[in-house]
Structure formats: structure tokens, C-alpha cells
Amino acid sequence: MVTAADPGETRTGVWPAARPAAPAGRRSEAPSGLDRERITTATVRLLDADGAARFSMRRLAAGLGVTAMSLYRYVGTKQDLLELALDSVLGELELPPETVGARRGAATRGCRGG
Secondary structure, three states, X not given: OOOOOOOOOOOOOOOOOOOOOOOOOXXXXXXXXXXXXXXXXXXXXXXXXXXXXXXXXHHHHHHHOOXXXXXXXXXXXXXXXXXXXXXXXXXXXXXXXXXXXXHHHHHHHHHHOO
């Protein structure tokens, strides 16, 4: 059952008042040594093992020994995490030297307007 708010309390919006500061003894470091690089590496490993169709934030979190919600402290969405994983994998690819030189030349010409 919904009850009326305290008549003596003035609210300026629908959102709750600001949260109180964290307790003094609270840890500020990442839980379980979690960071974006560790999450991305585990994501790539899970994708390699199970494929994209079976990938989930819950499965990833279980493998890291954390809750799924704790992952969102480091990545905004599942899609963002999948993009980080793709960037990580593509960053490991070795391009043939002629490809690198050709791209660098094209980029330089593009910057010069020619």
C-alpha cells in the first residue's frame, strides 16, 4: 500500500535526495582486482571458448568471481564490452609492411588535401 509523504517534508522532484558519503572505512579499490583490461581479456577468452551466441555478462562475471552488475562499473553496456574485445583482438593482428606503408601514405595525402 502506498502512503502519503510526510506533510512536513518538502520534495523538489521525484528523485531521492543525494546519497550520504561513503563510510570512512570503505574500500575504494576495485573489487577482486577487477579492471577493464582484465574484463576485456576474460571476454575474449569466453568468446573464443563459447562463441558470441552463448556470451552473457552473467557467465563472464561468474568466471571472474564477481557479480554481473560489478562489470558495469567498468563498461557501460554489453555492446561496449564486445567492442572492447573486438578492438583487443584486432589490435593483435600483424599487418603486412606494404599495407602499413600504403595506409600511411594514403593518410598523409588525405591530410595534405592531395
